[in-house]
Amino acid sequence: MYEVEVKVPADHDEVRERLAELGAEPVNEVTQEDTYYDAPHREFAETDEALRVRRETPADAEEFAELTYKGPLVEAESKTREEIETVVEEGEATGNLLAALGFDPAATVRKERERFLLDGYTVTLDAVDGLGEFVEVETEVEGESEVESAREKAYSVLRDLGLDPDEQIRTSYLGLLLEASEE
Amino acid sequence: MYEVEVKVPADHDEVRERLAELGAEPVNEVTQEDTYYDAPHREFAETDEALRVRRETPADAEEFAELTYKGPLVEAESKTREEIETVVEEGEATGNLLAALGFDPAATVRKERERFLLDGYTVTLDAVDGLGEFVEVETEVEGESEVESAREKAYSVLRDLGLDPDEQIRTSYLGLLLEASEE
Numbered sequence: 001m002y003e004v005e006v007k008v009p010a011d012h013d014e015v016r017e018r019l020a021e022l023g024a025e026p027v028n029e030v031t032q033e034d035t036y037y038d039a040p041h042r043e044f045a046e047t048d049e050a051l052r053v054r055r056e057t058p059a060d061a062e063e064f065a066e067l068t069y070k071g072p073l074v075e076a077e078s079k080t081r082e083e084i085e086t087v088v089e090e091g092e093a094t095g096n097l098l099a100a101l102g103f104d105p106a107a108t109v110r111k112e113r114e115r116f117l118l119d120g121y122t123v124t125l126d127a128v129d130g131l132g133e134f135v136e137v138e139t140e141v142e143g144e145s146e147v148e149s150a151r152e153k154a155y156s157v158l159r160d161l162g163l164d165p166d167e168q169i170r171t172s173y174l175g176l177l178l179e180a181s182e183e
Numbered sequence: 184m185y186e187v188e189v190k191v192p193a194d195h196d197e198v199r200e201r202l203a204e205l206g207a208e209p210v211n212e213v214t215q216e217d218t219y220y221d222a223p224h225r226e227f228a229e230t231d232e233a234l235r236v237r238r239e240t241p242a243d244a245e246e247f248a249e250l251t252y253k254g255p256l257v258e259a260e261s262k263t264r265e266e267i268e269t270v271v272e273e274g275e276a277t278g279n280l281l282a283a284l285g286f287d288p289a290a291t292v293r294k295e296r297e298r299f300l301l302d303g304y305t306v307t308l309d310a311v312d313g314l315g316e317f318v319e320v321e322t323e324v325e326g327e328s329e330v331e332s333a334r335e336k337a338y339s340v341l342r343d344l345g346l347d348p349d350e351q352i353r354t355s356y357l358g359l360l361l362e363a364s365e366e
Contacts (some may be wrong), residue, residue, distance in 0.1 A: 084283055086276045
């Protein structure tokens with residue numbers, strides 16, 4: 001499974017208006033707190049991998065958690081990576097288990113997400129603590145061969161929303177936060 | 184949380200009769216397939232740790248999976264360890280995620296388990312592929328200070344079942360299988 005995702009900075013009020021005009025379907029609103037872990041045996045910053053525990057609190061449902069591994073980029077243009085993921089019942093125990101194995105919590109990213117469905121893509125309005133407002137357009141494809149056309153279509157969805165694909169930011173929220181903390 | 188557990192080899196038919204006489208409560212019957220992983224950065228055989236994905240198929244419910252870390256012994260007598268555990272939705276993805284991080288599947292233990300409750304203890308009749316029949320008496324306690332009295336009580340439950348605590352086997356099924364494969 002490959003995640004194809006493009007992200008631009010964007011004022012949410014304007015994008016929300018366009019989503020309504022285009023008949024996008026509201027999906028949900030959630031708060032996500034992502035903790036990223038350092039590995040004891042590899043430098044993830046160098047191998048371009050990530051290990052994350054996500055604790056998600058939906059506006060209208062039970063809190064849940066996910067454990068996710070992200071592999072190195074397979075397609076740089078749309079920052080496409082292999083993801084391996086499972087829902088876990090105990091977010092806290094999962095963090096403790098990783099710590100016991102020598103994986104240390106390195107950084108936390110907290111954001112409010114508002115999700116819509118439009119033309120088969122998930123459009124997410126992200127308000128990220130310490131960074132501001134962004135819009136992500138995202139889908140998943142089965143094979144690497146489908147990545148490029150999925151990315152072109154994502155650019156087209158951005159344009160429909162009045163956004164400019166040239167403003168795409170390829171750095172993750174984690175990366176942006178780390179850059180901001182270095183300045 | 185500390186797991187206190189004692190295990191002896193035992194003929195299941197005789198123990199089942201004693202359990203019925205003592206009014207033990209049948210809990211469930213499950214098939215468990217445990218895969219143990221080697222770490223890329225530690226020799227678990229030396230650090231006395233273990234990392235396991237358990238896929239459990241109950242006789243009368245949905246299959247589920249657990250991810251478990253077992254720390255080194257804190258009390259050798261009853262092989263008490265710290266356990267950190269979470270239910271995971273995707274057993275296969277969890278194994279793939281561990282493999283991507285460099286943890287390799289090292290061994291698999293498959294067994295049929297029949298569980299009963301007796302005097303606050305879980306009594307488990309294990310039929311282990313390649314090893315034979317065993318009975319485990321097990322409970323969990325909150326603090327390390329409660330371990331010794333819980334172990335004494337477990338011995339007493341074994342005696343009630345007509346079994347001899349002196350026959351206790353402190354080697355795990357995994358360890359017994361590895362020993363058998365070396366012979």
